[in-house]
Amino acid sequence: MKVIFAGGGTGGHLIAGLSIAEEITSRFPNAEVIFLGTNKKSESVYIEGRGYKFRQIKACTLTSFSRLPVFIFVSLIGIIHSLINIIKIKPDIIIGLGGYGSVLPVIAAYVVGVPIVLIEQNVIPGRANLLMARWVDCVLCHWEGTTRWFKKGCIHVTGIPVRNNIIRDKMDIADNVLDLTSQKKTLLIMGGSQGAQVINKVMLQSIPRLKSLIPDLQIIHLTGKHGYKEAKVAYDKMEIRAFVSEFLDDIGIAYGLSDMVICRAGANTTAEISAVGIPVIFIPYPYATDNHQYWNAYELAKRGGALIIKQEELEPERVIELVSNLLMNDDKLNDMRKINKSLSKPFAAKRVVDKIFQTLEAKRPKRNIILTRTVEGSETRKYIKKDEPYLTKIL
Numbered sequence: 305m306k307v308i309f310a311g312g313g314t315g316g317h318l319i320a321g322l323s324i325a326e327e328i329t330s331r332f333p334n335a336e337v338i339f340l341g342t343n344k345k346s347e348s349v350y351i352e353g354r355g356y357k358f359r360q361i362k363a364c365t366l367t368s369f370s371r372l373p374v375f376i377f378v379s380l381i382g383i384i385h386s387l388i389n390i391i392k393i394k395p396d397i398i399i400g401l402g403g404y405g406s407v408l409p410v411i412a413a414y415v416v417g418v419p420i421v422l423i424e425q426n427v428i429p430g431r432a433n434l435l436m437a438r439w440v441d442c443v444l445c446h447w448e449g450t451t452r453w454f455k456k457g458c459i460h461v462t463g464i465p466v467r468n469n470i471i472r473d474k475m476d477i478a479d480n481v482l483d484l485t486s487q488k489k490t491l492l493i494m495g496g497s498q499g500a501q502v503i504n505k506v507m508l509q510s511i512p513r514l515k516s517l518i519p520d521l522q523i524i525h526l527t528g529k530h531g532y533k534e535a536k537v538a539y540d541k542m543e544i545r546a547f548v549s550e551f552l553d554d555i556g557i558a559y560g561l562s563d564m565v566i567c568r569a570g571a572n573t574t575a576e577i578s579a580v581g582i583p584v585i586f587i588p589y590p591y592a593t594d595n596h597q598y599w600n601a602y603e604l605a606k607r608g609g610a611l612i613i614k615q616e617e618l619e620p621e622r623v624i625e626l627v628s629n630l631l632m633n634d635d636k637l638n639d640m641r642k643i644n645k646s647l648s649k650p651f652a653a654k655r656v657v658d659k660i661f662q663t664l665e666a667k668r669p670k671r672n673i674i675l676t677r678t679v680e681g682s683e684t685r686k687y688i689k690k691d692e693p694y695l696t697k698i699l
Contacts, residue, residue, distance in 0.1 A: 306336045306393055307660075310361075310386075310409035311401025318347060319572045320423055321401045322354055323465035327653040328660075338393055340386065342405040361385050365404050379408060386412035397664050399423060400440065402430050414439040419667040421660050425464050425571030427599040429453045442663045444656055446575060446649070447603055462656045463649025466576045469556040477560035482547040484522055484561055489631050492562035492582075493525045496570065496589070500528030502615060503587055507566065508538045509620040510627070515544050517628045524558045526551055556580075563637060564630055566623075569601035575652075577604070581645030583637050584610045585626055587618060609643035 307328060311317040318341070325337045338357045341347040351358040362382040366375045386409040390398070398413040400406040400422045413420050420440040424433050427447045434453065437443055443454050446464040477486055484490065491514075495503040504527050515521055523546040527535045532550045539546040552558055559565070559580045567573055569586040577584050586601035604610035611626055630636060649655075 305332060305334070306338070306395045308338050308340055308390070308393060308395040308398045308409065308413075309401055310340045310398055310413075311403050311406040317401040317403045317405070317425075318350060319467065320425055320464050321399070322351070322356075323467055323653060324399065324423070324656055324660075325356060326468060327465060327657045331657065338389075338395070340389060340405075340409045347405075359389055361389070361405065361408055363405050363408055382408035383412050387416065390416055390418060397421065397660060397667075399660065400433070400436060402433050404432055407432050407436060410436045410439065419664055421663050423464065423656070424450055424459075425575070426450070426596040427603055428594050428596045430593060430596070441667055442659060444659055446571065446652075449599075449603070460659055462659055463652030464571065464575050465653035465656060466572070466579045467555070469554055470559065470576050470579055471556060477557065480557050480561060481554075482524065482557060482561065484524070484545065484547055486561055488520045488522045488545070489518055490522050490524065490562045490564075491627065491631065492558050492565040492567075493523065494565065494567040494573070495526065495528045495531070496568040496573075501531055502618065503566070503568075504528070504531040504535055506618050506620055506623060508535060510623045511539075511544065512542055513620070513624050514627055515542065517624070518631055521631070522546060523548075524552075524562060525549075526558070564627070566627070569597040571596075571600055574600045574604060575649075578609075578644045578647040579650070581641045581648065583630060583640035583644070585623075585630075586610055586612045587615055588612065590615045604644060604647065607643050607647065609640050609647065 309321040309325060311321055321339065328335050329337060338359060339351045340359050340361050341351065342363050343360050348358045348360065362378050362385055364375060364378045366372065390412055395418055397419045398409060400410045400420060402423060402425065410420055422433050422436060422440050422443045424443055424445040427449050429450060433443070437454050437458065443459040444462045445451065445459060448461055451459050451461065493503065493507050507525070511523065521544065523539070523544060525535055525546060525548045527548065527550055529550060532548065536548045539548055559576070559582055562582060564583045564585070565577065566585045566587065569588045584604065586605070588597035588601050601610060601612050605612050613622060
């Protein structure tokens, strides 16, 4: 079986794709997975670093009317590249991950009749997915509120899978590489790659006062690409126990240690926060398309699992008030944990992959598909679909 994931432009789309790819290859080790992405170097490094093939597709966004000729030219080249790759690979299905990097491969797949599944992570669908929905066989989303944007029968609420290392056991947390203790009140700060400087600046101004209010406070601060050196110097001067880094690949350790997180409200972040059940103060990125980060945050906030500070209202005094009130109120923290945990979708990966195979079954009922599934360690069995549905044999 061959599966193409199409997406890119932002890391969030690729994270979701990798989680789904992990579930597919864990079920069927012989499955071939290929990612089609944009020309951002970080995308190819990220995907290939996790053992999957990556092929670049020309794509760009339409930022102004004056760039329309360039947009049309690049898009035509991108569709041709996509068609060439699809014809060569001969995939059984294409999974669109959203973002401008997914549009051209999905169009090409529609032209040649390859089954298409879209993944929508945000509460308010992205414009790319709204455009592509008319051509696809199925849309899978995380939030109930998303269903009103798509035609009935086309969309299913499965949840969006989170990375395998998100939920960690207590032994991993106690013996952690961050050199922090699980006995102290811990605040996790994640500025994210977009607009992280705003959060970094305000938090560094807030920490001295928070330290005086909460003597046993320790910090995990992930600064993003910019601001690391400034933050590191500031924490050294404050003499507070802290782990400071541009990013942390094993984010599950940070979630497990922390009592609360301050962060943006990207789709993957909100899914991860509900998966681990951590209380959160969201600072939505205000320039996201259709303000989708605010509406992601609102899904948790309206139930009581999160607080929201709009970026234009982000001031040290506001942060100090909210953080200190929460960290010194264990009952409130426990209530928020329970609420967020209740919003988690722990079997999202299984549901998503089940729907992918069901879509493939419905679209190509007569095609022979050979799948090899690992059974009890190293033993393998081959399943060949002929006239009866192969789902009854492998799921």
